[in-house]
Amino acid sequence: MHIQNVRKWCREFAEGHTNVHDEAGCGRPSVLEKPVTKVLFADRYVIVREIAKLIGDVSKTNLDKILTDIFNYNKACVWWVPQMLTDEHKKKLMESGPTHTSPAPRRISLPNSVGKPLNNHTALTWLPVTTSFQNLYCVLQ
Template structure:
């Protein structure tokens, strides 16, 4: 606008200040937080959906996010959020694997390692 009207043009800052005054707001107050807006609340991450997703993954570790989304009736993005952030799974070799080892998993790993150690000592002695 300055190229058309030159230095007589009103600044963008002044226009914004006038708009705030006409809306009934104090221009000296700076709002740092978002105001409440009408909109759809996040309902896809409710506990019922989390349980359904967890049951589907435990039943079939190779299930796809798209299949879960279609079965539960939520978006793929929400499924991804629930699976990775809330439930703590990750994809390893096309399977969903929990990020944290359970007590049973730790015991199973210990048993397997001790069996492998016993086998290696048998082969070394032979």
């Protein structure tokens, strides 16, 4: 520990300060939170590299830190969604499936669906870490 810190603390205690913790609001506020929020809520399927391009002059490391540490978001696989659908949604999914005369659908058309293909590839979306799997479909809408 440097002597400068000890002197600073002695001076602060002599002035009557008793709190040894940093005050709230210490440090520079993030100027990237609002632009990242705007891009993220415009398209939850966006990847960190695309966010960096859209915002400009920001590193992927800083974006990862903002998304995971500040917003508490992680990527989630959309393949999980069909397992959490209601019986009505599953019925609609089965009705939209292929028959012996029609090809397989490229997109699953569900009421209020996110409009992204859920089959033939794995898509990722940003979700809060606290999201329960039962509410996952509701969050994606």
